[in-house]
Amino acid sequence: MSIEKTITVKVNGNVVKLVAAAHRTLLEALRHEGFVEIKCGCEKGDCGACAVLLNGEAVDSCLTLAWHVDGCEIITIKGIGQPGKADPLQKAFIETGAAQCGYCTPGMIIAAKALLEDNPDPSLADIKRGLSGNLCRCTGYTRIFEAVQLAAEEFRAEGESA
């Protein structure tokens, strides 16, 4: 018999109730609720495709049990930027051609967002380390790193003009 309970989280600013069994991952619970922008890759913490911001930290939702996040705030790729006003990271990924098939892109942008919140002026080594939990089969990574550098410049310019 599986025991279920209802947990309440905020996803992209909206209160969401998730009914989940004790063994259910946050990835499964959120995708079941329609948040299919969170990609499902390896389901064992290797690829980073399933990354979300959990109270501001990038986590692999496939390694996080839904029961453990009751009361937490979650941001998915859809919670970054707004319609008509893309986040500098989203713009930079487009401008540099850092997204090809796009499957890794939500997780990459989530990881990059967490990195830049923590370190607004990362070196290339910092960026490589910050994205080391995210795999991409298409781009060879160079353009992804360029996109994060470009977005970091834009964030810093925004900060200076604010």
Ligand code: FES
């Ligand atoms: S699906 Fe979670 S790390 Fe790959």
Ligand code: FES
């Ligand atoms: S763009 Fe295809 S996996 Fe990264």
